[in-house]
Amino acid sequence: SQQGEEDPQALSIQEGENATMNCSYKTSINNLQWYRQNSGRGLVHLILIRSNEREKHSGRLRVTLDTSKKSSSLLITASRAADTASYFCATDRAGANSKLTFGKGITLSVRP
Amino acid sequence: GAVVSQHPSRVICKSGTSVKIECRSLDFQATTMFWYRQFPKQSLMLMATSNEGSKATYEQGVEKDKFLINHASLTLSTLTVTSAHPEDSSFYICSARDAGRATGELFFGEGSRLTVL
Numbered sequence: 001s002q003q004g005e006e007d008p009q010a011l012s013i014q015e016g017e018n019a020t021m022n023c024s025y026k027t028s029i030n031n032l033q034w035y036r037q038n039s040g041r042g043l044v045h046l047i048l049i050r051s052n053e054r055e056k057h058s059g060r061l062r063v064t065l066d067t068s069k070k071s072s073s074l075l076i077t078a079s080r081a082a083d084t085a086s087y088f089c090a091t092d093r094a095g096a097n098s099k100l101t102f103g104k105g106i107t108l109s110v111r112p
Numbered sequence: 113g114a115v116v117s118q119h120p121s122r123v124i125c126k127s128g129t130s131v132k133i134e135c136r137s138l139d140f141q142a143t144t145m146f147w148y149r150q151f152p153k154q155s156l157m158l159m160a161t162s163n164e165g166s167k168a169t170y171e172q173g174v175e176k177d178k179f180l181i182n183h184a185s186l187t188l189s190t191l192t193v194t195s196a197h198p199e200d201s202s203f204y205i206c207s208a209r210d211a212g213r214a215t216g217e218l219f220f221g222e223g224s225r226l227t228v229l
Contacts (some may be wrong), residue, residue, distance in 0.1 A: 042223050088156070090218075
């Protein structure tokens with residue numbers, strides 16, 4: 001079964017607005033990570049939140065984690081056209097040497 | 113830091129030939145690298161986990177004789193698609209973990225788009 005599932009699948013917003021993307025997962029995790037992928041490129045790590053953390057910030061990014069609901073959200077504030085990309089959540093169940101399981105991704109379009 | 117270089121970025125080959133894709137960690141040592149396949153507008157499908165100095169661990173349904181993985185050094189893993197067919201056309205991406213970091217993030221190559229004619 002899909003470990004990480006994001007919603008919505010696609011999001012279109014106006015530049016300057018905030019973008020909120022959600023991720024749900026099924027099993028217990030060690031940490032959850034968000035990645036960004038520009039079309040036809042590799043993935044870039046954005047932020048990692050550990051299972052004992054509830055909220056984390058990095059620049060215009062804010063991620064939350066609710067382990068009781070097995071869900072996470074990624075908020076991008078004051079979006080820019082350059083934020084247009086696909087965003088994936090990935091769960092790590094067993095720590096540093098384990099594989100990540102990626103969700104299906106959210107396509108974010110920021111209109112200038 | 114933590115740069116992963118993947119080559120070639122694009123390759124076109126004839127059906128029946130073999131293609132090798134390289135994944136290098138440029139400024140860190142990677143005891144573990146991962147190979148993924150990605151179809152258009154879809155997520156990454158993990159194909160195998162490549163461990164330096166040992167055999168790769170393949171995911172269920174991935175043919176190990178079809179997709180040969182070699183991880184001969186702490187900075188290089190290769191994926192060879194043998195006897196390629198048009199259905200092997202896809203976007204292949206590698207990633208690596210920095211053995212010197214305690215955090216669990218992955219560093220990705222830029223991907224290789226394979227087209228088999």
